Amino acid sequence: MKKLRFYFLFIITLSLLDGCGDKCENLITYSIQVPVYMSKEQLAKAVSSIAAKALTNTGKIWIYDNFLFINELNKGIHVIDNTNPNFPRVVSFIQIPANVDLAVKGNILYADSHTNLLAIDISNPLQIKIVATIENAFPPLYAQSDPEKGIIVDWVEKEITEVVDCNQRYLDKPSIDGLMVRNNTGLTAQSNSAGKAASKGGSMARFALNDNYLYTVNQSNLKLFDVKNPVKPIAAADINIGWGIETIFPYKNNLFVGSMTGMHIFDNTNPSKPVLLSTYNHFTACDPVVVQGDYAFVTLRTDETGANLCPRGVNVLDVVNISNLRKPELIKSYPMLNPHGLGIDETNLFVCEGKHGLKHFDAKDINAIDKNLLAHLQGFDAYDVILNGNLLIMVGKDGLYQFDYSSKKELKLLSLMRVIKD
Amino acid sequence: MIKYIALIALFSLFIFCQLFAQEAKSLQKQKGFLSINEIGVMVTNESALYAGTNAQALSFHSFNAYQVVPSFAFGLGLGVDSYPDRLIMPLTVGISGNILKKNITPFYKILVGHGYNLSKNLSNNNNWGGADINFQGGLVVNPSVGLKVYIADSKAFILQLGYKHQESFIEQTVRGGSNFRQEVTFQRLIFSLGFSF
Numbered sequence: 296m297k298k299l300r301f302y303f304l305f306i307i308t309l310s311l312l313d314g315c316g317d318k319c320e321n322l323i324t325y326s327i328q329v330p331v332y333m334s335k336e337q338l339a340k341a342v343s344s345i346a347a348k349a350l351t352n353t354g355k356i357w358i359y360d361n362f363l364f365i366n367e368l369n370k371g372i373h374v375i376d377n378t379n380p381n382f383p384r385v386v387s388f389i390q391i392p393a394n395v396d397l398a399v400k401g402n403i404l405y406a407d408s409h410t411n412l413l414a415i416d417i418s419n420p421l422q423i424k425i426v427a428t429i430e431n432a433f434p435p436l437y438a439q440s441d442p443e444k445g446i447i448v449d450w451v452e453k454e455i456t457e458v459v460d461c462n463q464r465y466l467d468k469p470s471i472d473g474l475m476v477r478n479n480t481g482l483t484a485q486s487n488s489a490g491k492a493a494s495k496g497g498s499m500a501r502f503a504l505n506d507n508y509l510y511t512v513n514q515s516n517l518k519l520f521d522v523k524n525p526v527k528p529i530a531a532a533d534i535n536i537g538w539g540i541e542t543i544f545p546y547k548n549n550l551f552v553g554s555m556t557g558m559h560i561f562d563n564t565n566p567s568k569p570v571l572l573s574t575y576n577h578f579t580a581c582d583p584v585v586v587q588g589d590y591a592f593v594t595l596r597t598d599e600t601g602a603n604l605c606p607r608g609v610n611v612l613d614v615v616n617i618s619n620l621r622k623p624e625l626i627k628s629y630p631m632l633n634p635h636g637l638g639i640d641e642t643n644l645f646v647c648e649g650k651h652g653l654k655h656f657d658a659k660d661i662n663a664i665d666k667n668l669l670a671h672l673q674g675f676d677a678y679d680v681i682l683n684g685n686l687l688i689m690v691g692k693d694g695l696y697q698f699d700y701s702s703k704k705e706l707k708l709l710s711l712m713r714v715i716k717d
Numbered sequence: 718m719i720k721y722i723a724l725i726a727l728f729s730l731f732i733f734c735q736l737f738a739q740e741a742k743s744l745q746k747q748k749g750f751l752s753i754n755e756i757g758v759m760v761t762n763e764s765a766l767y768a769g770t771n772a773q774a775l776s777f778h779s780f781n782a783y784q785v786v787p788s789f790a791f792g793l794g795l796g797v798d799s800y801p802d803r804l805i806m807p808l809t810v811g812i813s814g815n816i817l818k819k820n821i822t823p824f825y826k827i828l829v830g831h832g833y834n835l836s837k838n839l840s841n842n843n844n845w846g847g848a849d850i851n852f853q854g855g856l857v858v859n860p861s862v863g864l865k866v867y868i869a870d871s872k873a874f875i876l877q878l879g880y881k882h883q884e885s886f887i888e889q890t891v892r893g894g895s896n897f898r899q900e901v902t903f904q905r906l907i908f909s910l911g912f913s914f
Contacts, residue, residue: 315880317764317772318902325896461765461899 319461329453332444333392338409341392344423347373347385349715353690357496358681359399362386362420365690369393369449372406374420380686380697380709387420393448398502398509399494403525405502405509409446410435412511412520414528426526434513497679497690498583498636503545508566512540512552517561517569532568546586549620553584558593560620575615575623583679587639589618590626590661594634594646610634612646614661629665636679638687643700645687647677653689653696655706670706744820744867751784751792753813753826755877755911759798759903766901767801774800776881776907780811780826788814794828794859797835798883800903804835805883807857820867824875828859832883855884865913872914879907 333341350373354366363375363383371391376384393409402418403426412432416424435446496502503510509520509528515538519531539555550561550569557576561569577595584593593613612629633649644658652673656664676691685701686709694713698706757776764772775798782792794809809830816823832854861879868874882904889897 315761315763315904315906317761317766317904319765320900322898322900323896324898461768 321459321461322456323459324454324456326452326454328450330447331449331451332446333448334445338392338411338446338448339425339428341390342408342413342415342423342425344374344387344389344421346387348388349385350694350712351714351716353678353692353695353714355396355497355500356679356681356688356690357397357399357494357500358683358688359494362399363688363695364397364399364404365695366394366397368395372397372404374417375695375712377688377697380688380699383695383697383710383712385712389415389417389420389423393446396500396502396511398496398500398504400504400509400522400525403522405504405520405522405528407433407511409448412528414522414526416526427528429520429528429530432518432520432530433511495681495683497681498544498585498638499542499679501541501543503543503550505545505563505566510543510545510550510569512536512543514538514540516540517543517550517552519567519569521567534569534571536571542583544584544586549586551584551586551591553582553593555582558582558584558591558615558623560617560623562620573621573623575625577609577613577625583636585637585639586617587641589616591615591617591623592637592639592644592658594631594637596631596634596649612637612664614664627662627664635677638680638682640682640700643682643703645680645682645689645700647679647689647691649678650676650692653677653680653706655700657703669703672706743818744870744872745787745815745818745822746784746871747787748784751780751782751790751813751913753780753782753875753911753913754778755875755909757877757879757907757909757911759800759881759905759907761903761905771801774798774903774905776909778807778909780813780828782811782813786814787818788816790814794830798832798881800885802836803852803885805832805854805857805885806835807832807854807859807883809857809859811859815865822865822867824863824865826859826861826863826877826879828857830857831855832857832885834885851888851890853886853888855886856882857884858882859907861907861909863909872912875909875911875913877907877909877911879909881905881907 352368354368357364361378363377365373371394372389374386376386391406391408394406397406402416404415404417406413410431410433412429413425414427416426501512507523509522511518515535517534517536521529521531536559542553544551548564550563552559557574559574560572562572563569582593582595584591595609595611597610610631610633612631612634614626616624616626632651635647635649637646642657642659644656646654648654652675655670657667657669658664675693677689678691681688685699687698687700689696694711696711697709699709700706755778759774759776761772778796780794782790784790790813794811796807798805807830809828811828813826834852834854836852859879859881861877863875863877865873865875885901887899
């Protein structure tokens with residue numbers, strides 16, 4: 296019996312010895328952006344209106360009359376009834392693949408979709424209708440393409456888990472973030488005085504409208520579309536204005552075009568043939584511009600998204616004297632945190648500071664704007680604003696905010712429509 | 718190589734027991750509190766984790782139990798295992814017992830439990846934006862056999878050969894996106910010396 300116990304122990308021990316040797320497995324999980332392809336036919340058929348849905352990844356904004364239009368990056372446009380800013384109501388969502396920019400004239404919504412310009416009848420936001428398409432109006436939105444798979448209309452995040460050699464120790468390996476190479480030629484919108492009803496976009500826009508023309512900018516060109524007949528837009532002038540074009544702001548008889556290296560001023564007395572008057576040069580930075588009276592307000596910022604678009608470390612608000620449009624002169628440069636879109640109404644100047652919130656300045660004294668900070672609201676992301684009467688409409692990664700700024704003492708929050716992430 | 722050394726040691730141990738076990742008054746405790754305390758080296762002849770570097774580790778362990786009869790005791794084990802890049806504290810439940818009633822006797826011990834990480838978690842900044850590193854323990858299974866040499870009432874020196882299966886994980890979140898998870902299973906032979914009372 297005792298010998299049996301010995302042998303039992305011996306066998307057990309032998310079997311355990313076979314399992315000796317450390318085992319190791321390294322798993323690396325990371326997210327990459329993978330392209331979503333669509334054929335041209337699918338792209339055309341995909342444009343439709345569907346029931347209202349939550350904001351998830353907001354982009355450009357436009358107001359027309361009592362309606363707000365908010366771009367959902369690469370997905371389409373939210374239509375919001377803003378008759379009562381205290382209770383904005385999402386009416387519908389217009390699906391437009393590869394859409395970034397928009398403008399609205401009457402009942403016609405102009406929107407880009409990949410390389411196409413669409414004119415969409417939105418008289419019934421729940422039952423929209425494409426009334427015109429101008430193909431190849433813009434450069435492709437994304438650089439990469441696989442002609443066999445179709446057109447890249449969006450990028451989605453995909454989680455990848457890889458098993459790698461265990462000798463690859465922790466801390467040795469850099470972060471593997473998804474690479475999304477975006478051809479920064481996407482069109483975005485900007486506004487103008489148009490017709491009786493208020494129709495305008497934010498300062499980050501690349502579309503601008505007047506009565507007869509839709510002005511668009513891509514990375515290198517100012518491109519016009521004749522919209523005298525709104526349902527039949529016609530491609531018009533195409534003007535090369537250099538590299539890094541970002542935004543367009545129409546003011547009176549001029550167009551102010553923001554680029555990564557400066558601000559271009561166009562004489563738009565003849566709306567079909569804008570003429571370059573001058574260029575105000577600045578450091579390489581991302582920069583929208585707004586204008587009031589003799590002054591242009593330009594924000595220059597360093598890109599903090601990791602895309603390394605504007606890496607010069609400049610974050611300022613430049614005030615430029617444009618009383619002589621042929622010779623713009625910098626009056627003063629004010630340090631900011633990370634300024635994005637901005638808006639000015641009389642002496643109320645609002646600057647979106649990205650993740651640092653929203654600033655409200657009294658701009659009565661152009662030389663002492665920094666000394667007249669009325670409010671700095673923090674705790675949310677601020678991307679762009681539209682000022683309309685005493686109503687401030689602001690979008691950011693967190694949602695749509697609306698403030699009443701009739702009192703300089705206090706910005707009164709009227710409503711907040713939160714972004715809901717997928 | 719280590720496996721062969723272990724086999725020789727094990728075989729010698731059994732032979733030693735057979736040859737030198739003497740019929741004398743038993744010094745073994747019949748019932749009551751039992752404590753086995755040991756220090757050992759945990760060896761492996763191949764390690765996918767520490768390839769090309771010194772992979773050996775030290776183990777300190779204490780098993781405290783209630784002995785029902787000399788061939789069976791049950792109790793709790795607590796120890797510290799020092800691997801080259803991490804410290805693990807195994808907390809186990811287990812059984813142990815003597816095989817013979819003589820003053821030199823083989824014994825067994827089987828422990829099962831969880832190894833808790835004692836390594837300080839790291840938060841490093843580096844060129845890639847930094848990362849948080851979190852060490853974690855896991856399942857531990859530790860059977861062993863050995864020889865007890867009684868020198869006084871209930872007191873014995875022990876020589877022990879064991880096997881330890883210890884799971885351990887490292888979670889690393891790199892600021893900026895990617896996650897790193899390392900799943901390690903240590904499978905070691907343990908040569909231990911100790912004292913039992």
